[in-house]
Each structure stands twice: as C-alpha cells, then as structure tokens.
Amino acid sequence: MTADIAVRLGNAREHRRTKVIALFAGLTAALVIVSIASAGAGQYGMPVTDVLRALTGQELADPYAEGVLWSVRFPRVVMSLLVGATLGVCGALMQGTFGNPLAEPGVVGVASGAAVGACVSIVFGLTFLGAFTTPGIAFATGLITTLSVYALSRSNGRTGTVSMILTGVAVNAVAGALVALLMFVGDQSAREQIVFWQLGSVAGARWPYVWVVLPLAALTALVALATARRLDLLSLGDRQARHLGVNVERVRLVVTCAVAVGVSAAVSYAGIIAFVGLVVPHLVRIVMGPGHLVLVPASLLGGAVLLASADLLARTVVSYADLPIGMVTALVGGPFFFWLLRRTRTTAGGWA
16 A cells, blocks of 8 residues: 555656746747747838848848847847736746735735836926936835835734735725825827837837846846745645744734835836736646746746737837737736636525
C-alpha cells in the first residue's frame, strides 16, 4: 500500500511538472510571437523579416522603416509587455493577500489615486518636470492613495482584509468624485485629455519612459517572487499563517507597497487598464492551482501576452485608427468577469 501511494504521488508530481513546463513554454512562445507581430503591425506595415533583421542589428534597406521600429514600435511593444506583466503580477499579489480570486489591484485605490494626480496635472497645466510631469504626479498620488488605504484600515496594530477592501471602496469613491470635479472645472481640451488618459494607451511610449518603468516593474516582480511562499501560507488564513511563523502584517505591508509601486508606475504611463490584473491570475489559478511560485511568474508572462495582444488588436481592428487599449481589455474582460461571477455562484451553491 505504501509503495502504491508513493507511485501515485510520483506520477502526480511528474504530471504537474509537465503541466508547468508546457504552460511556461506556451506563454513564452506566445510572448515572442505577439511581440514580433505587434512590432510589424500598424499603419506602416513591415514584414516579420524586417523586424527580425532590426532585432539582430542588421541594417534595413528602408531607413524610414528602421527609424519607425526603433523610435516608435519597439518602445511601444516593450511598454505594453512591462505594463501587462506588472498588472498580472500585482493581480496575483492582491488575490493572494486578500484570499479572494476576484480581487485586483484597483481594490486598494492605486489606479483611482493616480487618476486624480494625472487630472490635476492636466487641468492646471503643470510642466515642472517636462514630459514626465503628468506621469510623475500620477505615480506619486497613486503611492500616497494606496498607503493611505493601508494606514486607514489598520486597527489595534493589525490590518484585516475586509477593512482594507471597505476602505479602498470609500477611497475609490472619493477619488472618482475628485476626477469628476476636475473634469468639470477644466476646459474642453483638458476634458479630452483626461478622457483619453482614463481609457488607457501605450501609443505615446518612448525609450525614456520605458527606462523609468522597467526598474519599478522589476522590483515589483522580485518582491512578488520573494513573498510567494508566505502568500501560500497566508491563503490558509491569518491565524493559521501566524501559527506557522508568518509575520502577517509585514507581508501585507510589503505586498501593498509592491503593488503601489508597480501599478502606479504602469498606470502613470499607460492610463487605467482594467481587468488584466483580474483575468490573468484567475486563469492561471484555474489551470495550475493556487501555488504562488508558479502563479506569480505565469501571471507575469500571461499579463504581458494579454496586453501586447490587446495593443496589437487596438492598432489593427479599425483601419487608420488607434483604439484605447483600456477599452479593448474592458470589452474582453467584462464578459469574462461576468462568467467568473456565474461560475462562483454555481460553485458556492448560490448567493446569500
């Protein structure tokens, strides 16, 4: 009997290892394919061979095409990969921290806080940091809002998930009201800029912006990997995690700060992009289970693939038009979120 159990466990481990390898191989292949296709697609289309030649350092016959690739297309593709990867990782962190597969980064108010900062910059025409003014202010206000949610939800030295969610709901409501107020007092040009920013886009991505987001996205991913095992224990519940030696408050603070940094950086340059942080980790969780050592890197790759694909679709679905990427992800994520609600209701046997 013992030998039979050992064989079954060995087979189960081997099967899971095969699934993990297949998942990461598929995501990596999809990432490469989508990135190359996205670099070549657009109003000035280029064949895949030219994209590959440019990537390998070879000179193209058309100097204008080479300039378009390195000045516009490549930074846009890299920015979409960075933003998508960051949102996917932060979604996994939020779901692990709150113990709820329907949680997403916006729960702690980071996106709405960043929106307030961006609107302030646009309405009042602030330019003290040049082209970095609006993203810089959005980044700062996103950080401040998230840390405020964490601080306001603390009671008796502890921070409960329910109190953080409720505090986040209140802060999001206040931030939404402030955005509406700023749109009201702004002129027509400011309103148009705010609407476009809120819909999300990576059309304005350039290499200087990429170099700003890259280290912050990398820091968020490293923190997520470092806390993966503790998040597995935290999913058992706060009390059980404390009994197993996890400093729950420290983990929650570290995760909140990492999400604040990552999402603030992503939102400040790409605007508000919905559902990536919700859809990607949940899909990976369905396929591979809740283990964060697999969930975090898979969500990183999945988020990058999803947003790069959405950006490719936004540039090609309508001729001579560049749709807001946030609109594309919402159109895809909305029906999927409804399916998740239906699935949750069916699994739980109905809502109370």
